[in-house]
Amino acid sequence: MSGRLRNRAAAVAAPERADPASPVVSLRGASLAYGDLVLWRDMDLDVRPGEFLAVLGPNGSGKTSLLRVLLGRQQPTAGSVTVLGTSPHNGSGQIGYVPQHKALTTPTPLRARDLVRLGLDGHRWGPPRRTAAARHRVEELLAMVGATPYADVPLGRLSGGELQCVRVAQALATDPRLLLCDEPLLSLDLRHQQTVTALVDRRRRSAGTAVIFVTHEINPVLGLADRVLYLARGRHRTGPPDEVMTSAALSQLYGTHVDVVRVRDRIVVVGAPDDGPGHHHEGGGTPPPNGGPSA
Template sequence: MSTRPTEKVREAAGPGRPEVPPVLALRGAGVRVGGRTLWSGVDLTVGAGEFTAVLGPNGVGKSTLIKVLLGLLPAAAGEVAVLGGRPGEQNRAVGYLPQRRNFDASARIRGVDVVRLGLDGDQWGVPVPFLGRAKRRAALARVEEVVQLVGASAYAHRPIGQCSGGEQQRLLIAQALVRRPRLLLLDEPLDSLDLPNQSAVAALLGRICRQEQVSVVMVAHDVNPILHQLDRVVYLAEGGAVAGTPDEVITSETLTRLYRTPVEVLRTSDGRLVVVGQPEAPARHADRHADAHADAHADRHADVAGGGPGAAG
């Protein structure tokens, strides 16, 4: 299913002005890993301040899509434009939060220092020395600003190993935001969080979208915590893809067509969606190979905001 540039993009241009390029534009995009097509036919346009979820069963290449957007893996088919250029060209305007890894309880680095690594470090969080005094003051001010934005002021000066899982995740989101990115890529940021923290982090991301006009693309295993924040969905399965609004995509008819087997979407009394009959992808190692390939080539590409200690993936 193809999606068109949103009204937000057209309105931003204004009467008589050229249309503002979308933050993301994919046309017939596909990717192959190890000689196998993970997904193909992705058509998607994302405007400023829009929230997009990447959904699908395990092993279909959801994380691989994020790596394509970062320029760490090439698309095998179609076109992919990120911030008006080729993937990887604008990575300093991209915030990236890889799959979550807990900090060891003995880690002594403060949360605020983890945030700062996203500002004056390279993409793997190694600090760059010899900042001038004015730049140091500006860096401290920006770190304080983004810590407040994510609601982490109360614990940002504690050792991060002493912070809870939800607190650590807020600090890592702050790290990914500290360079004022236009696009935020998140790989299962709610994984391993309890339900209250899932809801709180989802609400935070929705607020960042609206208030900061940062576009969010988030890989998720469960759509329900973020359902009310979403503008659109990309659903990957069986080597294919469908994209559109949640009401267009997460339906029995659409998912049955995508999976080529009967699938039923139910809505519970509290508004949660349940997909019944959804087959899991066969046990494969494509994503593992894709990650290894991406990591082997990461140093060739421009740095990405975020991805400090315990968060690189």
């Protein structure tokens, strides 16, 4: 291999890390609306390397839509958005994405290792890389998330927690600088919730990867989140969990009285109008109906 090709390959394998002082994500005066429906407006937000930002809010508040904007799949209605120093665009290997858990309804021959391999090659044009280095990287990722024992099991036979662990491995395949997680804990039991959150947290601490973690409940990530971005009724509030998850802050967002109750190490939000009379939920946001995605 020539020196030029060797240098190029090294650059692809190990992208240059950003200045810790520079934000990985930056929004200025950003708004998103569908006609007269405003999801959020005038958002100023910087997310820096190694930061864990939890995004909370009821259904339809624009949580998933925010990730779509950062992925370049949707344009903001107003304002500016930069990701890794440039306008968002599809296909960046420096962004990892962990989707909501959804049960597979049709049989597939894809195995766990095949899904991880797609994380290496899915953002590239052309055939997959049939190299020893790529095979080694897949094995390394499978071991990292504890998926080696079921590496050759078809995806349809994996439990929800096992599948989410494999999806985390897929998202980390290209050594991303930004990890976007869209309700990855949905429908998982407590043990697998803890496994997935621990994997994500370990990644951001060891590699300085910024994490934006959409969730309808803050309790599974309460000890991990540096800040919370709470979306509700076209408004938003950003700050440390102890500042945002308060009765005063959420009442201001919702425009009506909301109680935030702390029970031991858990947070319960009571009286948010989106929940309906007498309903309460933990950590912010009505759980999606039938396990479906929220906006």
